[in-house]
Amino acid sequence: MSLDILKQLSRNLFKQSRFWLLAATLIFGLSILLGYYLWHYVCPNLTVMTNEGKCLTQANIQGQPILLLLTSLFFLVSSLTVPCAILLNNRFAENDWLKHDPGRLLRQSSWGGLMAVIIAYLQLIRAMNWAIAFVLLAVFVLIETFILTRE
Numbered sequence: 001m002s003l004d005i006l007k008q009l010s011r012n013l014f015k016q017s018r019f020w021l022l023a024a025t026l027i028f029g030l031s032i033l034l035g036y037y038l039w040h041y042v043c044p045n046l047t048v049m050t051n052e053g054k055c056l057t058q059a060n061i062q063g064q065p066i067l068l069l070l071t072s073l074f075f076l077v078s079s080l081t082v083p084c085a086i087l088l089n090n091r092f093a094e095n096d097w098l099k100h101d102p103g104r105l106l107r108q109s110s111w112g113g114l115m116a117v118i119i120a121y122l123q124l125i126r127a128m129n130w131a132i133a134f135v136l137l138a139v140f141v142l143i144e145t146f147i148l149t150r151e
Contacts, residue, residue, distance in 0.1 A: 017086050017098065020105050024082035031075035038069050066124070070117045078113030085109055101151060111140045 085108040089097050097104065115136055122128040 017105070020082055020086065024079040024109075027075050028079035031072045031079065035069065035072040035076065038065055038072060070120060073120055074113040074117045076113075077116040078109040081109040081112035107147070108144065111144060115140055 082105055085105050089104065089108075094100070118136060119128060119133060122132060
């Protein structure tokens with residue numbers, strides 16, 4: 001009996017957001033392929049070892065491969081957060097949230113992708129720590145809260 005309830009819930013849950021799930025799956029696949037190609041064939045040289053064995057990270061980050069890699073990361077994380085956003089919005093938002101705010105899934109998944117890109121770049125230049133990650137998360141949650149309370 002619980003399996004039937006779960007099947008019915010999943011049908012109703014993803015029925016109205018099939019387009020978003022299909023688009024997220026397609027973007028996920030393309031970003032995985034782009035990331036794989038960049039990582040294995042373009043080989044972004046993130047660190048260059050000097051004769052003393054020290055890493056020169058900030059000065060030697062190459063422009064285009066890193067930009068493409070971060071773009072691929074953005075689309076990868078954004079497409080992965082779409083199903084999570086659907087589940088959370090169906091649980092905590094009003095019943096017809098998708099009709100009132102059709103761009104909500106795109107906006108919320110973009111916050112996740114932007115946060116991942118910022119954290120990855122800060123890690124590349126060795127400026128990342130837990131306090132910065134927590135402040136970034138708090139800022140993104142606060143911005144989304146302000147946007148949702150405006151509606």
